[in-house]
Amino acid sequence: MGTTRRIVIGGAGLAVLGALGYRAWDRGVFEVGQGPAFKPWEEWRGRGDEGTRQPLHAAILAANPHDTQPWLFAAHGASIAVLADRARNLGSFDPFRREMHLGVGCAIENLMRAAAVYGYSMNVIVSGGRLEPSPANTPVRAAHLWLDAAPAIRDPLFEAIPNRHTNRGPYEERPVADADLRKLEALASDKEVRVVFLTDAKARADMASMIVEATGRIIADPQMSQDSARWFRTGKREVNEHRDGIGIDSSGVSRLVAAGAKLLPDLDAATADKTWLNMTRDVQTHAPVLGMILVRDRLEMGSAVAAGRAWQRLHLAATTMGLAAQPLNQPVEMVDRNQERGRDDHFASGLQSLARATAWEATFTFRLGYAKEPAQPSPRRPLDEVMVEQG
Ligand SMILES: Cc1cc2nc3c(=O)[nH]c(=O)nc-3n(C[C@H](O)[C@H](O)[C@H](O)COP(=O)(O)O)c2cc1C
Incomplete structure (x- = not known):
């Protein structure tokens, strides 16, 4: 094989490798569970100076249907309203938004576990009412929590929040x-x-x-x-x-x-x-x-x-x-x-x-x-994106 041909083939091989490398980088082949979409898993404890907002960092790591994260939170002083964000729905896959409300319930559980660990007792009112087919996309209140200072507790279930996938x-x-x-x-x-x-x-x-x-x-x-x-x-x-x-x-x-x-x-x-x-x-x-x-x-x-x-x-x-x-x-x-x-x-x-x-x-x-391999975390939107003024 002549030198020129070898150089051309070598160059083509490098170009293919380069393209493959770019595709691998672009598609995140080597970045499993990393990057901005996974940051909330690292920041799940929040900060002590955040007051009643702190437990919401744990709330957004909850299980939820198709990772739609169909929740919104309105925090004012000691009160937190939890809303079902009905626009983030699965359409005909969840025609009554029943699964959506299960997902919101998952977030409420994490929120309450975290709040107890950060030194709050809670009064909770969960909204009742019938789930109807294809409701409007307007958010609806799913629960309202009032937090009060209380002795902080230890809770192994709270510690499991970032490991649950x-x-x-x-x-x-x-x-x-x-x-x-x-x-x-x-x-x-x-x-x-x-x-x-x-x-x-x-x-x-x-x-x-x-x-x-x-x-x-x-x-x-x-x-x-x-x-x-x-x-x-x-x-x-x-x-x-x-x-x-x-x-x-x-x-x-x-x-x-x-x-x-x-x-x-x-x-x-x-x-x-x-x-x-x-x-x-x-x-x-x-x-x-x-x-x-x-x-x-x-x-x-x-x-x-x-x-x-x-x-x-x-x-x-x-x-x-x-x-x-x-x-x-x-x-x-x-x-x-x-x-x-x-x-x-x-x-x-x-x-x-x-x-x-x-x-x-x-x-x-x-x-x-018992799983043969550990599961990977799923992405989450940042807390700021799911905080609203009105609840
Ligand atoms: C009400 C509800 C229904 C779900 N249905 C399924 C399902 O049928 N199949 C599945 O693989 N995961 C299902 N999931 C799991 C979610 O897809 C998962 O919680 C979400 O993608 C977030 O991922 P994570 O649980 O690993 O944090 C469901 C979760 C909830 C809360």
Whole structure:
């Protein structure tokens, strides 16, 4: 091979490597869980001179549907109003904004845990009312808290706040000790909310097939598929611009597959949906524990908030036990969608009979177990962006 040709080939090779390197940098292949969108995870304790605003740094790290972060806070002196930011909705995926209110409940749980640690006692009024289909995008008050000085407490669940992440990867088959499940159950249940764990192989298989079937129904519904996809973020630029949504790093695929997915062009909607269905069937419905959160009436706003608080508490406690967790709420999403469309539904009764609880209905389904790999944090908007004047 002549020298000129070798130089040309060498130059082309370098150009390809350079382009690949640029793409890797541009798409954030080497910056998993880093950058401005992840800063709130480092600043989660806030500062002592912030007064009643300090616990809000912990509130915004809560679980919430599709990482829409559908919350706003109005803090005035000793009072904090928590609002559901109805504009940040999942459309037909959450037609009654029920999941949105669960997410707000998750934030309220973190807020209350942090406030108690920073030396406040609290009076809380949670708003009641019926969740209706496709409501206006105007924010609605979900709860109002009044904080008063009190002796500060220590709380291991508070300390778990920055370590709690939704884990969508494979879990081990290792069972979870019954005593641990009983502790979690006691912590998350009260007169408004019940938690049911399924550990028996047959019950888990039945619930798994319900979750897979519901996922199939969702991806066959073009509106649901589209409304969900609006909250997917793939490259670094998108993540840092929006600081919300579901990204590749938290999708449950291995680090290597995640790097490849970032380098390649984005999947078209049909392929992305199929990938989700395959992940649900082959990975995410396999766990030693599947579970449900039940309430008396899933479309009562206060019950949705209470269920969210229960999930956040359960996930924080699971984190302290070294357990991973993932909501898998497709069956209840289908219950809502069927009701909105006036269609027959068999998911609600299927979940109810698995739970063996006739006077209760499922509002949230999940899995629990020991993860093979740790989960990555999801992005968050800065606190300033979710503070408003009026509550
Ligand atoms: C009401 C509700 C429903 C959710 N449904 C699902 C789900 O069906 N599948 C899933 O993988 N994660 C689900 N999640 C988890 C969120 O996507 C996750 O909390 C959010 O992306 C923030 O990530 P983090 O929990 O790791 O902080 C749900 C969370 C909430 C509160």
